[in-house]
Amino acid sequence: MRRGLQPVMEGRRILSATANRADLRFPFPERFAVRLAGRTIISMGRRAKYLMADLDDGEVLVMHLGMTGRFLIEQSGAIQAPGEFAQTIHRLPLHDHVVFEMEGGARITYNDVRRFGFMDLIPRTAIATHPLTKDIGIEPLGNELTPERLAAFFSGKAAPLKAALLDQRQIAGLGNIYVCEALFRAGLSPRRAAGSIIRKDGAPTARARKLTDEIRLVLQEAIEAGGSTLRDFAHADGSLGYFQHRFKVYDREGDPCPNPSCAGVVERIVQSGRSTFFCATCQR
DNA sequence: AAGCGAACCTGGCTGC
DNA sequence: TGCAGCCAGGTTCGCT
Numbered sequence A: 001m002r003r004g005l006q007p008v009m010e011g012r013r014i015l016s017a018t019a020n021r022a023d024l025r026f027p028f029p030e031r032f033a034v035r036l037a038g039r040t041i042i043s044m045g046r047r048a049k050y051l052m053a054d055l056d057d058g059e060v061l062v063m064h065l066g067m068t069g070r071f072l073i074e075q076s077g078a079i080q081a082p083g084e085f086a087q088t089i090h091r092l093p094l095h096d097h098v099v100f101e102m103e104g105g106a107r108i109t110y111n112d113v114r115r116f117g118f119m120d121l122i123p124r125t126a127i128a129t130h131p132l133t134k135d136i137g138i139e140p141l142g143n144e145l146t147p148e149r150l151a152a153f154f155s156g157k158a159a160p161l162k163a164a165l166l167d168q169r170q171i172a173g174l175g176n177i178y179v180c181e182a183l184f185r186a187g188l189s190p191r192r193a194a195g196s197i198i199r200k201d202g203a204p205t206a207r208a209r210k211l212t213d214e215i216r217l218v219l220q221e222a223i224e225a226g227g228s229t230l231r232d233f234a235h236a237d238g239s240l241g242y243f244q245h246r247f248k249v250y251d252r253e254g255d256p257c258p259n260p261s262c263a264g265v266v267e268r269i270v271q272s273g274r275s276t277f278f279c280a281t282c283q284r
Numbered sequence B: 001a002a003g004c005g006a007a008c009c010t011g012g013c014t015g016c
Numbered sequence C: 001t002g003c004a005g006c007c008a009g010g011t012t013c014g015c016t
Helices: A002-009 A032-036 A147-154 A161-166 A176-186 A206-225
Strands: A014-019 A041-047 A050-055 A059-064 A069-075 A096-102 A106-112 A118-123 A266-271 A274-279
Touching: A002 A041, A002 A050, A002 A069, A002 A096, A002 A106, A014 A032, A032 A118, A147 A161, A147 A206, A161 A176, A161 A274, A176 A206, A176 A274
Parallel strands: none
Antiparallel strands: A014 A096, A041 A050, A050 A059, A059 A118, A069 A106, A096 A106, A266 A274
16 A cells, blocks of 8 residues: 555645544544645655655654555546556445545545544654554564564463464554464464464474564565455555455365365354464364 | 453345 | 344454
8 A cells, every 4th residue: 555655645745635524543633634734745654554654844644544444546537547457446435534635636535434544643753652653563574573583472472373463562564364374374273372383492483483484475475466455445546456366265264275285174263353264274 | 461352333245 | 125143454442
């Protein structure tokens, strides 16, 4: 999403911003639209699942998509750079909550059916201490994620691997889909205690190394493929992500295990209220 | 302290 | 056709 927004936002001035309601998951900050109008976006970044537009007045526009949030970019009234599947877009104007008119002619609309997303303005200097962002864990694609770091997180943990990987305070940015996919690829049961893939002396096992690798690989492949995009959840450029076609286990309950050397079947269980998809035969 | 379930909100799908 | 019930990508809160 950041990659899609960058060309139309970075280095551009926000001509106007409009909020069509008072809140999403949280109320919009005070004088939200007024504070954004006329500001230039110095850079369009991302940290964990937060989009961060760095503004020229020292504030950062922090945006989270929640579960159903999406952006639509239109240029002169037309959808810009429609992807192969652009015709499948069915935007619901009812849920268009925020509109940015950008210098350069792009109109960027934030649409969010369930309103679990939010936007906030936070001083750049306060990002490190702000309640929303202070406890964010390491980036899974950066240099920080190593088997040793994973071991430090998981050592002694009784919580299942599934829950440990979803904990944004440790590794930030893995959601339900990618946790399921990474565990399948690593051949690890989502029910296994996180601490069980760490040696007693705190050193990573081969399992922990494999999991570290597969976390990176699945995310890299997903970004390359254009993201996950389920159902009506579209990309910044309006096209739908391709990676959904590549899920091995997510939402594939009842399918034969995609591992060719395995005769198992993909199961669905519920862990801490979330669906987990996995093969109990080859994920141990 | 850790871990779990409920809550937030809306809409789509399934089954009766 | 109508309607109840269940499910959904994320995160936080409060209760064991």
